[in-house]
Amino acid sequence: MLKVKGILIDLDGTIVDSREAYAEALKRAWETLGLGNFNPAIALEIPRRLEQNQPINHLIPEGNVEKFLEIYLKTYYTITEHKTKPLPNVSKTLEELSKRAKLALLTMRRVPKEKILRELEKFGIAKSFHCIVTALDTPFPKPSPRAITVCAEKLGVNVSECAVVGDSISDVRAGKNAGAKTVAVLSGIFSRDELAKEKPDLILKNINELLKVLG
Numbered sequence: 001m002l003k004v005k006g007i008l009i010d011l012d013g014t015i016v017d018s019r020e021a022y023a024e025a026l027k028r029a030w031e032t033l034g035l036g037n038f039n040p041a042i043a044l045e046i047p048r049r050l051e052q053n054q055p056i057n058h059l060i061p062e063g064n065v066e067k068f069l070e071i072y073l074k075t076y077y078t079i080t081e082h083k084t085k086p087l088p089n090v091s092k093t094l095e096e097l098s099k100r101a102k103l104a105l106l107t108m109r110r111v112p113k114e115k116i117l118r119e120l121e122k123f124g125i126a127k128s129f130h131c132i133v134t135a136l137d138t139p140f141p142k143p144s145p146r147a148i149t150v151c152a153e154k155l156g157v158n159v160s161e162c163a164v165v166g167d168s169i170s171d172v173r174a175g176k177n178a179g180a181k182t183v184a185v186l187s188g189i190f191s192r193d194e195l196a197k198e199k200p201d202l203i204l205k206n207i208n209e210l211l212k213v214l215g
Helices: 019-032 045-051 065-083 090-100 113-122 146-155 169-180 192-196 205-211
Strands: 006-009 100-105 132-135 161-167 181-185 203-206
Touching: 006 146, 019 045, 019 065, 065 100, 065 113, 090 100, 090 205, 100 146, 113 132, 132 146, 146 169, 161 169, 169 181, 169 192, 181 205, 192 203, 203 205
Parallel strands: 006 100, 006 161, 100 132, 161 181, 181 203
Antiparallel strands: none
């Protein structure tokens, strides 16, 4: 059983489905730059690589990467509030989790927390969180442990008594770097094998399964 006082929860791929936003951001950037041979199949490969700070040069026509990323990220941050949708049963799960531990929402979207709050309120889940931390709150994004420690401080809980729950490699690495427990979920864009290599404390199908293992 997992026993913690604080749970730091990722947003995209963990409690909301962002695939439509990824696809729309790719399409808009591609069309804006007038790039040929549009390949919608790379819609999820772009965020996968950006999550890991890996180059995307071979995915974008040569010489357009910097401008592409500028348009892509601006578009993504603009449309996520309207293009995401909550994953199944997330509302009930968060409500129950909030009775057992303090919850923080930790996202590396570079947007004001007020924008994230509106999205959470639209889905009826904002009330479950004690605090929201975005990439604007720390100059050191995941996998740096800084965002984790900022969250823990806001919750008033020791990092060692927190669990980081997320769908990505950087979520697991950030949690481990901070000394927190780590829970990887398979509801996002990374495979079980990829996440298993990072050796999280738990790998769950989705965040709803956290209720079964939380002491």
